[in-house]
Every structure is written in structure tokens, then in C-alpha cells.
Amino acid sequence: MAFTARSQAARDAVLAAARRAFATHGFERATVRGVAADAGVDASMVIRYYTSKDGLFEAATAIDLALPELGPVVASERGAALAERFVELWDGPDTGEVLTLLLRSAPTSERAADRIRDVFSTQVRVMVERLVDPRRTGDPGLQVITDRRSAALSSYILGTALARYVLRLPPLGDARPDEVIATMGPVVQAILDR
Amino acid sequence: MAFTARSQAARDAVLAAARRAFATHGFERATVRGVAADAGVDASMVIRYYTSKDGLFEAATAIDLALPELGPVVASERGAALAERFVELWDGPDTGEVLTLLLRSAPTSERAADRIRDVFSTQVRVMVERLVDPRRTGDPGLQVITDRRSAALSSYILGTALARYVLRLPPLGDARPDEVIATMGPVVQAILDR
């Protein structure tokens, strides 16, 4: 079965509604019927479009989550720059919603956990590796350092996102973006410098 | 209806099984029937004991989560000391299980989120306040500083716990406790010093 342009709008509406539902309630509590109602569509159509609830989840999370390139930034301002990029990414309309729903669903959905593991294990680590002093290439203790830095950075970013977007832990939960950046910047910088 | 010592063992078994189930699957996916089977008890007895699934969850999380007192520690070693206490608490047999299940359930259970908000908003903040330089008491900018430090510390701790105990993000997921402490120590120290 193939779909035509005739149902494109409906399928997009379902996908948008699914992102909202998964981001708000997590995978388990989000219902196919609820998504369908929100999209103004019959529940059976959701299954026809995306085969199953799992398929719907997969489609809803199939979006490019690549970290924006950091570019040439003075070493002492990398923390602030990175913090800015992350807030940008998490507060962004599409990527932010997907990241939030992944984070909210990860504790109970192995698929979501896999996705998060992939994003952070590879992307964050690669970024940390790039930032390391090139003169130290080949240093035997380098991998341990890189491991610790990327682990700390991943943890801190994940924790901030969890506190701000999922748990709404004060004061991060309803802080302005620039306040979040001001909080994150020095910490990220410290993790990278150590 | 009151319970006697006769059913004490069964009620304890149910509670232990509930902690396991909630910590493994989260609130939604954990089933009363599964808990009952694991405890070697009929599902209806679980309800009789704890009224409802919500009541069971509440009973399973009713445990003292107080942070251990830090005591007099040289300022420069507070990071390592704090990191050690946290790993101790999270790796502990009872508290660790409850913390894990709270973290895993928080994204979909408002009750669990409330509990976490309480623990981190109050306990962590109070601890950070105590560590602040006493000479600066009354400083107008002090609250902002304290806010940011406790926010960063809470985020980092939450993120580390999420990465290690829920997502099992490498390399933290299966690292030895001393490796976790070695990673956390400097970061915590940096957050407190800034």
C-alpha cells in the first residue's frame, strides 16, 4: 500500500499530534486514539499510516538531531558557546520536542533509550575529542580523560534537560533561556578545561 | 481493617517486589499482577494491603532519602566528598532502588516528579547554602549565585543518575563506583567553587 499527496496533510497532522502526545505523556500514556482525535482523524487511520504504535513512535522521532558545528571559538568561550547551542537545540520547535519526548519515553521504552544512547555516546564524545589539545594526540592517558569529560558533559546536559523540560525543577523549569545559558556556561567550560 | 503480624512477611515481600518492578519497568509498565506473582501472592491481596496501585507506589517510595551530613571537610575536597556520598546513596541497596524507581517513574507519574522536586529543590539547595562563604551573608547577589549553583548541582547529579542507573549510558552505565567518583568529583568541585 502506498500513500498519495491526498493524505499528506492528514499524515503530517498525525505526526505533529504524536510528537505532542509523546512529549507530554511519554510513550506508555500516549494513546493512538488520543493522537487521532488531536489530529482530527480516525484512530484506525493512524495505524494504516504508520502500521503500529511503535511505527508511529519511530516516525515521530525520525528527525535529524545532529549537533550544530561549533566552529572556531576561542577556548575560553567554548563553554558559553556550547551552552548556547544546546539551549537553542532544546528550545527549538521541532528538535526540542523530539528531544523532550525521547527523554520522557526513554525510561520505559528501550527504543527511545537506544536513540539517546546513540546521540550522546557518539556525537558528544566526538565533539569532546575534537576539542582536545592536538599536541596530546597519542597520549596514553588521553582516552580516560576523554571518557570522563564526555561522560560528565553528557550527564550534565541530560540532567539539565531533564530538570528543565521534563521535571520542571525550579528554578530551571521556568527560567529564561539566557538564565539557563548563564548557569550552564561556566559548568561546561569547567568540564572541558579540566 | 487492620493487619496483624501474621501477614507481615507477605506484605514485606509485596513491597520488595513492588520496588523491583517499579525500578525495572517504571510505574506504567509495572503491573499489580506481576508484583503479586513475584511476591508469591494473589493480585487481590496486593490491593487489600495497599488499597490501590497508587497506594502501593506511595508505600514503596516512603523511605528516608535524607542526604548524609557532609561534616567538616576541607573546602578543596568537598567535590570528592560529595561525589562519594552520592554514589554511596545511589548504589545503596534500599535508597538506591527507591531513587532509581523515582527517576524512572518521574517522567510519567506526577507523584514521583513531585517527590524528586522536593528532594532536590530543598535538600540540595540547603546544602549549597550551607557551603557558601559565611562572610558573604547578606550579599544581594548571593541568591542568584546560590540558585545557579544548586540548579547546576541538581542537574548534574540527576543527569549522572539518569545516565548510570536508568539509561546505562556508556561508560558510566557499567563503571566501577570509584570511576564514577573520579568523574564526578572535579565537576562538583567546580560547580561549588565558581
Place this chain on the structure above:
DNA sequence: CACGATAGCCAACACGCGTTGGCAAACCGA
């Protein structure tokens, strides 16, 4: 215009869930 594929809708199925009520056995204090 005709015809096959697609879209939309309705009803229903099968399943697992939390929860309830009833009934017999075991316990324990008077």
C-alpha cells in the same frame, strides 16, 4: 467517461489492566 486504487469511517475484536466481591480456611483472644 470508466475503473482501479486510495481515503475515510464505523464497528468490533481480543487482550491486559486495576479492582471488587464472596467464600472457605486459618488464626487468636476470651
Place this chain on the structure above:
DNA sequence: TCGGTTTGCCAACGCGTGTTGGCTATCGTG
């Protein structure tokens, strides 16, 4: 030993879920 309470078990209810099949209307294409 008696009588009331607690315990354990079984069956079942009501509900919401993901999913399926079939019917009609609508579209796009030769």
C-alpha cells in the same frame, strides 16, 4: 472451645487499549 476477625484464593467485572476488517465515497488516471 467458641466466635469473630484476618487471611488467602478464585472468579469476574468494567474499562481502555492497540489493532483489524469491511463498507462507501472520493480521487487520479487511462
